[in-house]
Amino acid sequence: MIRPGFxxxxxxxxxxxxxxSRINQFGGKLYLEFGGKLFDDFHAARVLPGFRPDSKIKMLxxxxxxxxxxxxISANDIERNKVRGDLGITYDLDLLRLVDAFRASGLFVGSxxxxxxxxxxxxxxxxxxLEKLGLRVYRHYVIPDYPSNIPFIxxxxxxxxxxxxxxxxxxxxxxxxxxxxGKMATCLSQLYHEHKRGIQAGYAKFETFPVWNLPxxxxxxxxxxxxTADLDxxxxxxxxxxxxxxxxxxxxxxxxxxxPVLGAIMDRIGGGCHYKSPTDMGVxxxxxxxxxxxxxxxxxxxxIIRRYYSSACSLRQGNGSQNELYKxxxxxxxxxxxxxxxxxxxxxxxxxxxxxxxxxxxELKDGxxxxxxxxxxxxxxxxxLLNALKALGGIPDEKCLISPEIIEPIQRLKVNHxxxxxxxxxxxxxxxxxxxxxxSDPAAQLAIDQLPKLYCCEAHSTVILSRVDENVFQxxxxxxxxxxxxxxxxxxxxx
Numbered sequence: 001m002i003r004p005g006f007x008x009x010x011x012x013x014x015x016x017x018x019x020x021s022r023i024n025q026f027g028g029k030l031y032l033e034f035g036g037k038l039f040d041d042f043h044a045a046r047v048l049p050g051f052r053p054d055s056k057i058k059m060l061x062x063x064x065x066x067x068x069x070x071x072x073i074s075a076n077d078i079e080r081n082k083v084r085g086d087l088g089i090t091y092d093l094d095l096l097r098l099v100d101a102f103r104a105s106g107l108f109v110g111s112x113x114x115x116x117x118x119x120x121x122x123x124x125x126x127x128x129x130l131e132k133l134g135l136r137v138y139r140h141y142v143i144p145d146y147p148s149n150i151p152f153i154x155x156x157x158x159x160x161x162x163x164x165x166x167x168x169x170x171x172x173x174x175x176x177x178x179x180x181x182g183k184m185a186t187c188l189s190q191l192y193h194e195h196k197r198g199i200q201a202g203y204a205k206f207e208t209f210p211v212w213n214l215p216x217x218x219x220x221x222x223x224x225x226x227x228t229a230d231l232d233x234x235x236x237x238x239x240x241x242x243x244x245x246x247x248x249x250x251x252x253x254x255x256x257x258x259x260p261v262l263g264a265i266m267d268r269i270g271g272g273c274h275y276k277s278p279t280d281m282g283v284x285x286x287x288x289x290x291x292x293x294x295x296x297x298x299x300x301x302x303x304i305i306r307r308y309y310s311s312a313c314s315l316r317q318g319n320g321s322q323n324e325l326y327k328x329x330x331x332x333x334x335x336x337x338x339x340x341x342x343x344x345x346x347x348x349x350x351x352x353x354x355x356x357x358x359x360x361x362x363e364l365k366d367g368x369x370x371x372x373x374x375x376x377x378x379x380x381x382x383x384x385l386l387n388a389l390k391a392l393g394g395i396p397d398e399k400c401l402i403s404p405e406i407i408e409p410i411q412r413l414k415v416n417h418x419x420x421x422x423x424x425x426x427x428x429x430x431x432x433x434x435x436x437x438x439x440s441d442p443a444a445q446l447a448i449d450q451l452p453k454l455y456c457c458e459a460h461s462t463v464i465l466s467r468v469d470e471n472v473f474q475x476x477x478x479x480x481x482x483x484x485x486x487x488x489x490x491x492x493x494x495x
Contacts, residue, residue: 002302002456005295006050006286014285015059019206022283023066023170025274026202029194031187032283034175035207039101044208045456046479047223047300048286056206057105060173068110068169069102071095072176072186075116075123084178092126094177099135110172111136111165115182118142138163140182140189147185147261154268159192179231188262192269202274203266205255205281210235212249212279213287219300221250222331226307229324241277249279302458304331305342309481313464316484342481344460347371349483352462358487360384362459362478364391374424377407381461381469382430388457389434392450393443401444402433427472454478463487 023030038056045053077091102109117139127137140162152158174183187203194201209224238251255278263273275281308328314320344361347369351359357374360381372384411423438445455477464482473480
């Protein structure tokens with residue numbers, strides 16, 4: 001059971017104040033590279049308990065009159081239909097989702113930039129589609145020998161070849177559907193064009209992790225390493241900051257490696273670099289808002305174990321890499337962690353051993369752990385979900401919330417008409433049936449009313465779940481992990 005350890009209101013105030021200060025530092029215009037997720041930052045919410053997933057958007061909404069959003073997407077990602085692993089949608093579709101989400105929040109989306117452009121047909125088609133939707137689209141081209149050939153980069157044939165993005169506000173937030181989209185190069189290209197036009201502008205970076213003023217091996221920072229194991233990011237002491245100020249701060253390898261080049265580029269663009277270190281570039285204030293270090297440390301440790309299970313399952317499904325899993329195992333060894341440190345694992349495994357079938361356990365926020373087993377009517381996820389709702393609502397365990405007379409027709413429909421070989425009800429089907437029963441049964445309605453209480457609860461399954469069950473737990477805000485194995489030995493496992 002995780003207790004709060006982060007002051008979200010303080011974070012919103014400090015973050016807004018720091019960004020406004022950085023805008024003023026550069027004469028009234030700032031290109032702010034936004035790393036990580038602007039919407040639904042559940043990683044930050046898990047490792048900094050008290051952080052709200054929509055905190056970054058709320059912070060920007062406080063500055064919405066000054067803020068303009070520029071969304072960057074790589075032509076290469078469009079061409080190969082790159083997919084976001086967490087959402088299961090391609091980057092081009094996610095860009096449209098982001099535009100809608102920003103607009104729904106009252107934020108101004110100024111334009112879209114297609115980077116790494118070399119004439120890709122899919123990129124051309126996507127640009128035409130965006131322009132038909134009324135969006136301004138610009139192209140940034142591949143620069144030979146980027147980022148090493150600085151004289152060529154900072155020239156009319158380098159950054160100068162890129163389209164100049166016409167902006168209207170003082171804070172230009174540069175974001176993207178995912179990493180490797182070219183956000184930093186977009187910002188630097190704009191600095192070049194602004195300087196040629198005699199306009200003062202600056203650059204800064206907003207990355208929540210690693211938290212620069214936490215220790216290098218702090219569990220929150222190590223959880224970031226585990227989360228980015230597939231990118232080979234490594235936390236490290238910022239040597240430039242240490243040399244300039246005699247102060248130990250934490251950054252990650254890619255920013256440290258690129259900083260000398262970045263400094264040289266900014267020096268050629270504007271006659272000097274305002275920063276002495278990668279840490280100087282950042283505006284993140286999260287470290288100042290931690291109110292309970294041990295609570296955040298434990299949250300970080302739990303996230304590392306969750307990432308281990310995620311990586312192990314991804315490897316089993318043929319999507320991950322052994323190196324990624326090995327890296328997370330090394331992080332766990334650094335902190336002396338094992339999977340048994342995740343409290344929901346052992347109860348699920350015990351239930352599976354007793355029943356000889358898949359099982360699921362959920363830890364409620366008061367520390368109680370409930371389990372669910374596989375039966376002829378319900379899968380283990382559905383059974384555990386119903387048991388958790390009973391426990392939360394004080395409903396007797398023997399109370400039948402959904403009559404078998406309701407379940408059996410649904411099973412017949414699935415098998416006889418919809419082509420399913422598994423008659424057991426998935427979690428979405430159980431919730432629909434429960435909602436119907438709630439019309440005539442107060443206990444069923446009481447169970448439905450408990451659903452919001454599952455938010456941020458922990459769960460574990462002894463087998464990899466179907467996509468349907470996985471999505472239901474995700475929508476309920478349940479942090480669920482799985483053993484890296486399937487219920488059957490079949491080669492094909494439908495999601």
